[in-house]
Amino acid sequence: ATSPFWTVRGAFAEELTRTPAQTEGPFYPNKLPLDTDNDLLVINDGITPAVGDITHLTGKVLDAKGNPLKNAVVEIWQCDAKGVYLHTGDSAGKKEQQDKNFQGFGRFVTGTTGEYYFRTIKPVPYPGRTPHIHFKIKQGKKELLTTQLYVKGEAGNEKDGIWKGVRNEKQRAAITVDFEKVKGSKTGELAANFVIILGVTPAE
Numbered sequence: 338a339t340s341p342f343w344t345v346r347g348a349f350a351e352e353l354t355r356t357p358a359q360t361e362g363p364f365y366p367n368k369l370p371l372d373t374d375n376d377l378l379v380i381n382d383g384i385t386p387a388v389g390d391i392t393h394l395t396g397k398v399l400d401a402k403g404n405p406l407k408n409a410v411v412e413i414w415q416c417d418a419k420g421v422y423l424h425t426g427d428s429a430g431k432k433e434q435q436d437k438n439f440q441g442f443g444r445f446v447t448g449t450t451g452e453y454y455f456r457t458i459k460p461v462p463y464p465g466r467t468p469h470i471h472f473k474i475k476q477g478k479k480e481l482l483t484t485q486l487y488v489k490g491e492a493g494n495e496k497d498g499i500w501k502g503v504r505n506e507k508q509r510a511a512i513t514v515d516f517e518k519v520k521g522s523k524t525g526e527l528a529a530n531f532v533i534i535l536g537v538t539p540a541e
């Protein structure tokens with residue numbers, strides 16, 4: 338289920354690299370935040386934004402044939418800039434260091450182009466883990482994929498058991514993306530793009 342596969346569209350045979358599934362990890366929020374929108378930097382109408390490197394995270398969800406998937410629910414979650422997840426199993430002993438302004442979890446429902454957008458922070462290391470953002474893709478109640486996104490060039494990637502566990506090099510490259518400075522941004526905002534290619538073609 339992890340090998341590359343081929344699809345034929347028009348006159349072109351195109352190799353698509355399926356996004357590998359990875360562990361959900363222990364900290365999918367056990368209690369969802371009141372605000373679950375796609376801006377993780379501000380909770381509801383809060384005035385103080387989260388701490389961290391502002392990142393514009395874009396991408397799209399494609400089915401196994403390479404066609405955009407609409408009505409896909411893209412969920413992300415990650416620890417805050419101090420390394421605290423929105424899960425009581427993690428945050429209970431870390432109340433002092435927790436960033437109360439970080440939403441920690443967000444959702445985006447794709448339209449016909451399959452595209453998604455989040456405003457969040459560049460992920461930071463968590464004890465034992467290289468920086469990463471967790472993703473879960475659903476359609477209705479059906480879970481289609483659970484995976485993780487990594488930062489290209491992070492020295493910690495090579496020591497991360499979960500990252501290293503993705504044995505296929507193309508698949509590993511596909512989940513390890515550039516966090517590039519947005520041209521002209523005076524505040525050093527970053528942009529990252531992550532295309533998600535599912536192993537399935539859900540029925541309409």
Ligand SMILES: O=C(O)c1ccc(O)c(O)c1
Binds near residue numbers: 361364463465466
């Ligand atoms: O195995 C762990 O400890 C662990 C911690 C944090 C994560 O985000 C994760 O995916 C795994």
